[in-house]
Amino acid sequence: MDYTVPKGMRDFLPAQMNVRLDTMQKIEGVFRSFGYLPLATPAIEKLEVLQKKGGDEIEGQIFQIEGGMGLRFDLTVPLSRVVASNSFPLPFKRYCIAPVWRREEPQKGRFREFFQADIDVVGSTSPRCEAELLACAKFALFKLGFPAPKLMLNNRKVLNALAQKTGIPQEKQNAMFRALDKVGKQTLEKIKEEMIMKGISEKAASEIEKFISFSGTNEKTISFVKKTLGDFATEGANELEAVVNACKLYSFEPEISLSLVRGLDYYTGSVFEISASEEIGSVAGGGRYDNMVGTYGVPSPAVGISLGIERLIALLEEKKKSEGATSAVAQLFIANAKPEFFEYAVEIAWALRQKGINCELDLLERNLRKQFDYANASGVAYIAIVGEKEKAAKKLTLRDLKSGDEELCSIEEAIKKLQGKKSH
Amino acid sequence: MDYTVPKGMRDFLPAQMNVRLDTMQKIEGVFRSFGYLPLATPAIEKLEVLQKKGGDEIEGQIFQIEGGMGLRFDLTVPLSRVVASNSFPLPFKRYCIAPVWRREEPQKGRFREFFQADIDVVGSTSPRCEAELLACAKFALFKLGFPAPKLMLNNRKVLNALAQKTGIPQEKQNAMFRALDKVGKQTLEKIKEEMIMKGISEKAASEIEKFISFSGTNEKTISFVKKTLGDFATEGANELEAVVNACKLYSFEPEISLSLVRGLDYYTGSVFEISASEEIGSVAGGGRYDNMVGTYGVPSPAVGISLGIERLIALLEEKKKSEGATSAVAQLFIANAKPEFFEYAVEIAWALRQKGINCELDLLERNLRKQFDYANASGVAYIAIVGEKEKAAKKLTLRDLKSGDEELCSIEEAIKKLQGKKSH
Structure with missing residues (x-):
């Protein structure tokens, strides 16, 4: 039917x-x-x-x-x-x-x-x-x-x-x-x-x-x-x-x-x-x-x-x-390298959302590879990766999906970088 | 009926x-x-x-x-x-x-x-x-x-x-x-x-x-x-x-x-x-x-x-x-002292609107008194008055309806003053 x-x-x-x-x-x-x-x-x-x-x-x-x-x-x-x-x-x-x-x-x-x-x-x-x-x-x-x-x-x-x-x-x-x-x-x-x-x-x-x-x-x-x-x-x-x-x-x-x-x-x-x-x-x-x-x-x-x-x-x-329209509303997807870093991803998301930056987290408890696949399919401009290294340093790895560039930056630096960008 | x-x-x-x-x-x-x-x-x-x-x-x-x-x-x-x-x-x-x-x-x-x-x-x-x-x-x-x-x-x-x-x-x-x-x-x-x-x-x-x-x-x-x-x-x-x-x-x-x-x-x-x-x-x-x-x-x-x-x-x-809700959308009403200054009012309105300031003009060809009555009834926060003096100086008289304060200022100064304020 x-x-x-x-x-x-x-x-x-x-x-x-x-x-x-x-x-x-x-x-x-x-x-x-x-x-x-x-x-x-x-x-x-x-x-x-x-x-x-x-x-x-x-x-x-x-x-x-x-x-x-x-x-x-x-x-x-x-x-x-x-x-x-x-x-x-x-x-x-x-x-x-x-x-x-x-x-x-x-x-x-x-x-x-x-x-x-x-x-x-x-x-x-x-x-x-x-x-x-x-x-x-x-x-x-x-x-x-x-x-x-x-x-x-x-x-x-x-x-x-x-x-x-x-x-x-x-x-x-x-x-x-x-x-x-x-x-x-x-x-x-x-x-x-x-x-x-x-x-x-x-x-x-x-x-x-x-x-x-x-x-x-x-x-x-x-x-x-x-x-x-x-x-x-x-x-x-x-x-x-x-x-x-x-x-x-x-x-x-x-x-x-x-x-x-x-x-x-x-x-x-x-x-x-x-x-x-x-x-x-x-x-x-x-x-x-x-x-x-x-x-x-x-x-x-x-x-x-x-x-x-x-x-x-x-x-x-x-x-x-x-021009290649996208359905994305989020500017970035915050991927957790392992489930134990999901909590830190939530913390980052909260900081970004308070500053008006739209972001998404993994709601399917997937591995990193599959989180990337979803983020790519959804049309976001950036992926943030959080794992051992990032959590220890209170930072995140921000990857620009267009250029492929990656940088390790603080939450504040990420906010500064993303705030200028158009949210869809 | x-x-x-x-x-x-x-x-x-x-x-x-x-x-x-x-x-x-x-x-x-x-x-x-x-x-x-x-x-x-x-x-x-x-x-x-x-x-x-x-x-x-x-x-x-x-x-x-x-x-x-x-x-x-x-x-x-x-x-x-x-x-x-x-x-x-x-x-x-x-x-x-x-x-x-x-x-x-x-x-x-x-x-x-x-x-x-x-x-x-x-x-x-x-x-x-x-x-x-x-x-x-x-x-x-x-x-x-x-x-x-x-x-x-x-x-x-x-x-x-x-x-x-x-x-x-x-x-x-x-x-x-x-x-x-x-x-x-x-x-x-x-x-x-x-x-x-x-x-x-x-x-x-x-x-x-x-x-x-x-x-x-x-x-x-x-x-x-x-x-x-x-x-x-x-x-x-x-x-x-x-x-x-x-x-x-x-x-x-x-x-x-x-x-x-x-x-x-x-x-x-x-x-x-x-x-x-x-x-x-x-x-x-x-x-x-x-x-x-x-x-x-x-x-x-x-x-x-x-x-x-x-x-x-x-x-x-x-x-x-x-708190006293208002129906106003415009931040100010630009009143023309006489019909011959309407054109100058339009010019000011255009400059303000381009900067995202919501404003209104007189669409009933009223005298100044009646324009004030309308502006007051409509709930705008400011009235701008344009007449002989203002046009000659390329300025406007901005009146704060709450405090009653008035000042002669340039269009740029008015924009600066109004941009900080909440548009309803």
Whole structure:
């Protein structure tokens, strides 16, 4: 009989976990450096809470639990519930790095349990929020080794204005957004075809195609939007301009991309997306959702960004693999030459652990040869050997497994040598 | 309409999360210092995997999900599944700090979603394992501020021998264990009554009562066990002795408690339990379960300990509350005297964040007074003020909110001052 995980679920073995923990810690450190507060909510929510977000996309994806409950499918719904029923000093800035669950068909790189890393600002309509979220995501990507991400910005009010200007009726707007959401994955020709198939007039579809194809500096794009859509787009165009200007204070500028949609009903203003690089594609996205919190009771503007950390971890794992990843947590294995020196090994381990050096001892009562085999297999960087000579001198023999160098040193000397080294 | 979490579930707001994260980081650091490897498994497992552990205790407590799945109720079942289907260098030592879910009736201090912190050693029968697990748990408790925990040890083979010696039939042994599990919560009189009610003879119940009441040094207890139970208990008594001796190498000694059971069918040898202190009671427990991994395919000895971190966090939260806990993550809030100095505030924030100092800026475009109000409410330790004077001099005015002291200093001086301070 073979026991496995359910479809779309994963075990993370130690070598993978080392990469995952390192990635999450770096991201958490950056989120905290911007003053975002940790908030955790349960995995299980009431179905009525989850279904409040609405949209067909979500409804079928909830893992249901008897008693009218389900597993959360994102971190924004629980945030909205929490802020609607608590009073925090505003703006409330929170981060959350946690798993979510979706009952969609697993594919390569898409799982039914996966982690998200979100930061959100609730209670402010200022474009400073968008700028800070983008700066924070950019810094996190930098820390993870992606120094030149591409930031794209758009505004749903501009897209709404486009729909209005081209005379698309309310009930067809989702079809338009759904089609636009495929820009980059499909040709403009196919996207136009889709819109027409969904009942949008050929004239409107052509106008939309032309509009979203515009390319130029941000300044020119904003002028183009104002000129083309006129009064319909004043608010959206001004918001685009304000966000671009707020980002300049942080010494970067997102690129306005008039075709950027990001999902259906949810966003109300700014939307953004970050590619780690030209080849790698999207690793973060988000936007302003000023109506969401209100559906849980107390209206409040909100804006957030979500890092696709599974994507980032997959990329970093590839990198680590080529560098020879190890599952080791311990920096060294302290081998006892004979059982009677185990006690002295324990003494050394205690001294090292108190100084934050991770180390292991023999728990199988093996001979020295077999202790070495284990230490080598486990991937530690050093072996310390303790025997007659070492115990008598209150020292240890430290062997660097990479260079093969050995030296007899005191516990203090060993600590000094190991403290500088990275603990996995 | 009021949206709340389901029964037995909790939101953790920032002030609580700061305590939780701090607790978990300390525990994780200690686990890693002993070389335990991180392993993560999905929240959702196949029902057949979960039900394999068996026992009525568990069966009704699983949150079921359609498609023959359920949420994990502990971290040992997933570990057993993983080690049975992977080959690791042995012993495989893993840690896991993660939530589990149980459909039991919530009570004060008992929830339907709660975290566990486990370390386990798979692949070794050596008493060195028990000693290391206890030493590791003891060190973790020390790091959390519990310097004098009480460690109790027993062995299920001794209890099995007791059942055999007193002639309790196999099918009544669970009734005996269930009754003994209440020692400390109920009088010995009541426990004896319960055994008799469940069909254990009065003679046997009296013998059991007498046996578990024995109190003396570990040496005397071991002699008593050997003398009273004879050949039945040789193996168990020897294991008790071996574990006590292995612990001595770590300079501590657990106290043998002959009434300690810890659950029903699961444990096969050593069992242990740790009280943080006389008043606080049990905060950790575990034991040897040499048959568990084998039920998933590949037999392997295993032993583990689980820290009741929810209990520990509750105790630490109480302590923090009396010290005035704060929800702040940022060390300082950088207030701009007027909007035109926001850009300079961003520049300072960037310099501080690069040095690992957590700080916040104004995202509501407020006047200075209101920025101060927010900073005070958010619980930061410092406010930096930047205005005309500061910008011209490339400095900032740093105000210590506790002492009220203010000084004009350079960014480098501010970094130096703040780097020594604890970031929440």
